[in-house]
Amino acid sequence: MVTTDQDSRDADLRNFFRRLHAAYVDAASNPFHVPGKRITSAVFAEQVGTIVKSFGIPAPV
Numbered sequence: 001m002v003t004t005d006q007d008s009r010d011a012d013l014r015n016f017f018r019r020l021h022a023a024y025v026d027a028a029s030n031p032f033h034v035p036g037k038r039i040t041s042a043v044f045a046e047q048v049g050t051i052v053k054s055f056g057i058p059a060p061v
Contacts, residue, residue, distance in 0.1 A: 012055065016051065016055045019051045020048065020051055023044060023047040023048060023051065024039075024044075026044070026047075027039045027041050027043075027044040
């Protein structure tokens, strides 16, 4: 089986969005979250920052 660099990038990107989606679902499932409003959870922000950094993208300050 031959894998290409593109296959590896696709898998990394898929993993990135799966992790991001899981963090979003956790935050949006909070019973105190109002649908349609901005998510202001510090835990969510930290999770997103960790996910972004693990993908090699510098997180905004």
